[in-house]
Amino acid sequence: MCLHCDVSKKQKDEITSAPREGAYVHGLFMEGARWDIQTGSIVESRLKELFPHMPVIFIKAITQDKQDLRNMYECPVYKTRIRGPTFVWTFNLKTKEKAAKWTMAGVAILLQM
Structure with missing residues (x-):
């Protein structure tokens, strides 16, 4: 078994009920890039x-045999901007670029600012 992460096109106030299985998570931040809702993938961050x-x-x-890792970036999740000791997990996020680009840019998801 493994965890499957699906980034929706919705914001917190658009979710009206709990899912049948799994969980919705909100309030996360991305550092080093941004999530583009239209393309459903990681893209370059905007200025400022x-x-x-x-x-x-x-x-x-999901079972591991159903996991599709093509065009995915294994994005680390940290509690805070202080990396290392605050590591929590990794989410596989869709990307149209090579995963190495986001690794070199230090892209991560943060639970709090």
């Missing part, structure tokens, strides 16, 4: 936008 909000993320458990 240091920590853009992530849309609601749907997380559920």
Whole structure:
């Protein structure tokens, strides 16, 4: 089993009920890039936008044979901007670029600012 992360196109106030399985997560920030709702993937961050909000993320458990890792960036999740000891998990996020680009840019998801 593994956790599957699906970034939705919705914001917190657009979610009206709990999912049948899994959980919705909101209030996360991205550092080093931003999530583009139209393309459903990581893109370059905008000028002066240091920590853009992530849309609601749907997380559920799936079997590993159903996991598709093509065009994915294994994005680290940290509690705070202080990395290392605050590491929590990794989310596989869709990307149209090579994953190495986001690794070199230090792209991460933060639970709090």
